[in-house]
Amino acid sequence: MKKIFKTTALILLTLCMSSLSAQQLPKRAKNVPHPDHPKIDKDMVPILQDMTAGEYISEDKKTKVPWRLFTPVDASENNKRPLIVFLHGSGSRGKDNFKPMSLAYRFFDADAQAENPCYIFAPQCPKGTGWNDFKKIGNKDNNNFTYNEDPNAVMIGVLETLDQLIAQYPIDTNRIYITGMSMGGFGTWEMLYRRPELFAAAVPICGSGDLSKVSVFKDVPIWCWHGVNDTTVPVKNSRELIAALKAAGGSPKYSEINAGHGSWEPAYRTIALHQWIFTQTKSKK
Secondary structure, three states: HHHHHHHHHHHHHHHHHHHHHHEEEEEEEOOOOHHHHHOOOOHHHHHHHEEEEEEEOOOOOOOOOEEEOOOOOOOOOOOOOOEEEOOOHHOOOOOOOOOHOOOOOHOOHHHHHHHHEEEEEEEEEOOOOOOOOEOOOOOOOOOOOEOOOOHHHHHHHHHHHHHHHHHHOOOOOOEEEEEEEOOOHHHHHHHHOOOOOOOOEEEOOOOOOHHHHHHHHOOEEEEEEEOOOOOOOOOOHEEEHHHHHHHHHOOOOOEEEOOOOHHHHHHHHHHHHHHHHHHHOOOHH
16 A cells, blocks of 8 residues: 555655656746846836836837836926836846836835935837947956947937937936846946936946946946856956046045846845935035
């Protein structure tokens, strides 16, 4: 009897394992955390649907950039509110126009908005594209590259849309901030170079940039974050950018934390970061 029971249990276990294998659970690249490929919480979907959505289309029709805008409830011409430009990582590219804003929930949830009401602008890179293009110099392991003379088509679309939103909504132009993670961190650094006069502060996370261009935005308050164990975007990228900024006369903040590539999760959970960014204003410079 015991032998029959063991045999039956073994068969059931084998069937269960086969079923799990057949489901082909999504694989993740090494050291890429789950938050980079999120499943949107079903409770968040109606919130996202209520936000303003649009799409930038270039004149030649070749570039389309979906975007979503969160609007604070109390914004008005007599009560202008700050705006955060939120640049997602490579795992959220596409055209669904949901994933990028879902990553910004720590800025638009009820508690965050009660403390720091703000607009949030979250564009989405099409698949196969990025926020920037650059030319690599030297071997693949170093941080030496240079931006092209002009921004790429996606960044042009983001900047043109941003200018339109600023003209259309009661946004406090002295308090426009930018943050981005991974690929979005790369985009944050370049956007600082392209439009340094636009931003009151920036929070690039686990990204990289052109070391030769940092003097252009050395006076913009920056709080850079990177995980010391990041094997996707090496931590030395941020170290070198911070060193270059200081050498140029800047005073950036830098947090190197005990994390891998997903350093944005602990960063965006940090109360001090939220307190810091919303106190930055161009009128105080």
